[in-house]
Amino acid sequence: MALTNRQYDAIMRLYDKRQYQNYRTQSRHQDEVYQRFPRIRELEEEISSLSLQKIEKLYTLDGNDTEAFDCAKKETLTELKNQLLSLRKEKEALLQKAGYPADYLELSYTCKDCQDTGYIGQKKCHCFRKEEIRLLYSSSRLEAILQEENFSTLSFEVYDEEQRIAIPPIIHICENFIEYFDTEFQGLLFYGPVGTGKTFLTNCIAKELLDRGHSVIYFTAFQLFEHFSLDQKPEDLETFGQRHEALLDSDLLILDDIGTEMANTFTVSKLFQVLNERALRRKSTIISTNLSPKDFRDIYSERVFSRITSTCKLVKFTGSDIRIRRKISGSR
Ligand SMILES: [Zn+2]
Incomplete structure (x- = not known):
């Protein structure tokens, strides 16, 4: 017995709904926290800009560089990592001090394993299977x-x-x-x-x-x-x-x-x-x-x-x- 297209669509709509609700929750949390603590918003902006820089650096590292050049780039990368770490720590500390959990601003998932997509790679997630069984x-x-x-x-x-x-x-x-x-x-x-x-x-x-x-x-x-x-x-x-x-x-x-x-x-x-x-x-x-x-x-x-x-x-x-x-x- 396999799912009909209609049943499949019904399950996928469930995931859309979950994702939408989780985004809504995240943005509600963000609005609330940014309003009370503008510094946290600044920190998040700094974190995202530094993360971008880190990704760019990673992509420019290649095996053809001279050893000295390569070394200098790796050092920059380490420096970026440390900066990111300290910004994240500052953010978490501020959140906790205000009584929020450290991950309050993160996107949360109903199913962490598939991040509410229903699939892990090409394979159906256990949460998808459960819905499938319920329908079938x-x-x-x-x-x-x-x-x-x-x-x-x-x-x-x-x-x-x-x-x-x-x-x-x-x-x-x-x-x-x-x-x-x-x-x-x-x-x-x-x-x-x-x-x-x-x-x-x-x-x-x-x-x-x-x-x-x-x-x-x-x-x-x-x-x-x-x-x-x-x-x-x-x-x-x-x-x-x-x-x-x-x-x-x-x-x-x-x-x-x-x-x-x-x-x-x-x-x-x-x-x-x-x-x-x-x-x-x-x-x-x-x-x-x-x-x-x-x-x-x-x-x-x-x-x-x-x-x-x-x-x-x-x-x-x-x-x-x-x-x-x-x-x-x-x-x-
Ligand atoms: Zn899942």
Whole structure:
């Protein structure tokens, strides 16, 4: 699935808007400070004129000059650098004395990595990817659910006795997964009977990672396979990668509720392609299933299972069905 021109333009307009707002903020800050401290404006003018001189000097340095000439130019350059440094220090000191942060007059960016252009070189920035995913995969399902299902709404009251013992170490695993998400590549396979809290904890992780600026795609297994069934013809790996770029490249992919009902040659091969491609890109996946590891392996093949076990931590959920208990007790 790729962005339509309209979706692409919508994202680029977002960047235009961000840039415009940041320029506005900068010029508001400048007006305010220059009015109160004219010396700061003078300093900025001196800094910009000296910077220009420095650039000119840099361009006139060339290897053909005599050694003495070259030396003299380098000395001028050093002198310019020192002058610039002391002007900048004076400016910062004045700003700080007046109670402003040292970078108050600088242009600020919503995303420092791409400076709000959406691109780093030729490559889409992570902030672009996040917008892309939001448009393509309508994270709205997640957004709505995550308001209700997150670590702040986690309550031990819903768990039975067995779960109250089993769940804290699982929460610890989830917290570690979030904590080391940026530095350690790992996935999770949540397995256990229906209604033991797998999806809830998956949602908790999704919410935390989204809040920290990561891109997250959520699919039930059914939605994922339906998504692939729209592909017109069998694809080679490269076409597959291009068509499903955002899905394969999102920071986290959640595949919820993989059961027996959808297993066939087509779904097994797509599942392998997704897991394999994401593992090669070192992108984490969380899978939840009601199947035992053994049944999972028998149904979805040794190949898929070994891809999962080589990249995911296996986490076992136990106990009785929380949803049924809730209904019986009359609570939510
Ligand atoms: Zn960016």
